[in-house]
Amino acid sequence: DAGVTQSPTHLIKTRGQQVTLRCSPKSGHDTVSWYQQALGQGPQFIFQYYEEEERQRGNFPDRFSGHQFPNYSSELNVNALLLGDSALYLCASRGHTDTQYFGPGTRLTVL
Amino acid sequence: KQEVTQIPAALSVPEGENLVLNCSFTDSAIYNLQWFRQDPGKGLTSLLLIQSSQREQTSGRLNASLDKSSGRSTLYIAASQPGDSATYLCAVCVTSYDKVIFGPGTSLSVIP
Numbered sequence: 589d590a591g592v593t594q595s596p597t598h599l600i601k602t603r604g605q606q607v608t609l610r611c612s613p614k615s616g617h618d619t620v621s622w623y624q625q626a627l628g629q630g631p632q633f634i635f636q637y638y639e640e641e642e643r644q645r646g647n648f649p650d651r652f653s654g655h656q657f658p659n660y661s662s663e664l665n666v667n668a669l670l671l672g673d674s675a676l677y678l679c680a681s682r683g684h685t686d687t688q689y690f691g692p693g694t695r696l697t698v699l
Numbered sequence: 700k701q702e703v704t705q706i707p708a709a710l711s712v713p714e715g716e717n718l719v720l721n722c723s724f725t726d727s728a729i730y731n732l733q734w735f736r737q738d739p740g741k742g743l744t745s746l747l748l749i750q751s752s753q754r755e756q757t758s759g760r761l762n763a764s765l766d767k768s769s770g771r772s773t774l775y776i777a778a779s780q781p782g783d784s785a786t787y788l789c790a791v792c793v794t795s796y797d798k799v800i801f802g803p804g805t806s807l808s809v810i811p
């Protein structure tokens with residue numbers, strides 16, 4: 589079992605650009621959540637996808653959008669990047685239990 | 700608005716000591732509470748999950764307690780080892796839809 593995988597591992601972008609991050613959930617999991625973790629802080633909930641629909645959303649602007657595919661994998665898109673978007677982006681998946689399993693994250697640097 | 704705090708922010712102990720990490724939350728209407736471990740630059744590993752109806756959970760040298768009425772949880776680590784060095788995060792789930800509020804974490808260093 590590969591667990592939750594994320595790509596890419598690291599990414600460098602400039603202000604104003606757009607970025608797409610990808611997540612493959614753990615085998616058998618159908619729910620994917622995305623988090624943003626700034627340096628030295630706890631992760632902040634961005635949104636959750638279930639059955640290809642956004643089910644919950646945290647306090648993030650519309651520049652942050654996502655998608656879930658029929659195979660339960662997910663993408664996080666961020667438009668018009670700001671310096672403050674530099675962070676570790678974490679994906680978590682779960683199945684029919686409440687335990688979330690996290691991926692290793694994508695480190696995004698915005699210059 | 701649910702807020703989660705953790706004390707202390709950092710902790711350094713000699714190997715073999717027992718230790719307690721603290722987590723506080725402002726709204727007792729939670730669905731569950733989880734403790735996670737995070738190694739530098741890495742993702743999170745779930746350690747223990749306590750449902751809102753439970754008082755504690757144990758796994759090996761780890762024991763987590765939950766007191767909803769006082770808005771507190773503790774993570775007890777017995778006989779600490781250098782491999783326990785990491786950041787420990789407390790997270791409160793406020794709905795069954797995984798809207799999770801994390802604390803800032805406690806950075807633990809176990810000195811050999």
